[in-house]
Amino acid sequence: MKNICLINTRAILPNEIVSDCCVLIKDGTIQEIVEGVKDSDAVIDLEGATLLAGFIDIHNHGAVGFDVNESSKEDLIEIGKFLASDGVTGWLPTLVPDSDERYRKVVGAIDELMIVQKDLPIAQVLGVHYEGVFANEKMCGALRPEFFKNFNKDNKISQLPAPQNGVYFTTLAPEIENGIELVRKLVELGWIVSVGHTKADVKTLDAAFEAGARHLTHFYNAMTGLHHRDLGVVGWALTHEGVTFDVIADGIHVAPLMLKFACENKSPENVLLISDSVLPTGFGDGDYEIWGEKISVVDGKTQNEKGSIAGSVITILDAFRMMHDIGFSEIEVSKMASLNPAKLLGIEKARGSIEVGKRADLVAIDANGNVKITMVGGEVAK
Numbered sequence: 001m002k003n004i005c006l007i008n009t010r011a012i013l014p015n016e017i018v019s020d021c022c023v024l025i026k027d028g029t030i031q032e033i034v035e036g037v038k039d040s041d042a043v044i045d046l047e048g049a050t051l052l053a054g055f056i057d058i059h060n061h062g063a064v065g066f067d068v069n070e071s072s073k074e075d076l077i078e079i080g081k082f083l084a085s086d087g088v089t090g091w092l093p094t095l096v097p098d099s100d101e102r103y104r105k106v107v108g109a110i111d112e113l114m115i116v117q118k119d120l121p122i123a124q125v126l127g128v129h130y131e132g133v134f135a136n137e138k139m140c141g142a143l144r145p146e147f148f149k150n151f152n153k154d155n156k157i158s159q160l161p162a163p164q165n166g167v168y169f170t171t172l173a174p175e176i177e178n179g180i181e182l183v184r185k186l187v188e189l190g191w192i193v194s195v196g197h198t199k200a201d202v203k204t205l206d207a208a209f210e211a212g213a214r215h216l217t218h219f220y221n222a223m224t225g226l227h228h229r230d231l232g233v234v235g236w237a238l239t240h241e242g243v244t245f246d247v248i249a250d251g252i253h254v255a256p257l258m259l260k261f262a263c264e265n266k267s268p269e270n271v272l273l274i275s276d277s278v279l280p281t282g283f284g285d286g287d288y289e290i291w292g293e294k295i296s297v298v299d300g301k302t303q304n305e306k307g308s309i310a311g312s313v314i315t316i317l318d319a320f321r322m323m324h325d326i327g328f329s330e331i332e333v334s335k336m337a338s339l340n341p342a343k344l345l346g347i348e349k350a351r352g353s354i355e356v357g358k359r360a361d362l363v364a365i366d367a368n369g370n371v372k373i374t375m376v377g378g379e380v381a382k
């Protein structure tokens with residue numbers, strides 16, 4: 001692989017912004033961050049664009065006409081191309097509750113892709129995310145409760161097929177029968193467990209935390225809110241040290257002022273941005289068939305036939321813009337979009353920030369907030 005020098009750029013590092021610098025990339029890895037131009041095989045002039053670590057989306061159901069639950073390897077590649085065009089360099093295909101056969105097919109497609117994707121200019125699949133297979137039916141949102149699973153101590157966790165490589169991530173409600181034992185078993189097996197689609201009380205949440213569930217999925221949504229006589233799931237997360245959460249920053253799932261309140265209270269170090277993107281993302285308003293029902297998109301808001309919001313049609317780039325617009329710094333939002341997801345997935349030594357020795361997963365954003373180029377492992381993907 002050739003050496004590449006990115007010049008004339010403003011780089012957002014974990015704790016500082018470096019203006020007019022050169023980022024030297026060798027064999028897909030960041031070698032130096034310096035002033036001037038270094039000897040290299042190729043020079044890419046970013047013309048003053050801001051350079052960020054590539055975005056990592058841990059919650060994505062699909063885009064541009066493809067639904068993860070129905071996806072083949074080729075479909076996942078198409079989603080990955082689209083995501084790379086908007087600055088995402090790593091993602092978790094996210095499954096909603098479905099049949100065991102469907103799980104096996106999609107995880108098989110993920111396995112196939114992970115063998116060959118390093119040579120493709122696409123956002124890299126990092127594993128799998130099962131959302132709400134073990135969930136509270138009273139907080140199902142757009143999920144299909146007919147596919148929810150129960151757990152008892154004799155059950156095998158093989159009910160959730162896992163890729164041969166990568167991250168295993170699941171969102172569940174710890175208050176289900178034997179839920180704490182389920183959390184403990186999953187964590188022992190190497191799963192990352194997030195709390196979501198839940199009405200759990202504080203005692204149950206504390207027990208889930210001790211069992212290893214330290215994160216919450218799409219904060220505020222599909223969980224009990226804050227009340228002055230009842231912490232709810234929201235209040236517990238805001239007041240419990242060691243808890244992180246992700247949030248859909250589209251201005252629809254959560255009002256901008258509530259976004260600002262929660263993320264300031266928890267601090268940007270403990271917040272992740274997700275898209276919760278669904279099949280129509282990239283297509284605009286219209287009616288679509290997803291998860292066995294019609295979903296309408298009107299003015300960027302999704303709605304299923306029951307009237308529930310059914311995912312979003314944003315990308316992490318859209319979320320980045322919103323968080324910056326409501327007052328968070330580029331360093332803070334970069335952590336929310338890249339470094340914090342990498343930390344949650346345990347891959348921060350290689351991904352998530354612009355630092356010497358890390359993968360050259362990068363996105364350059366121009367003065368208008370649009371993607372100029374995306375690099376995946378040192379190769380230009382967009």
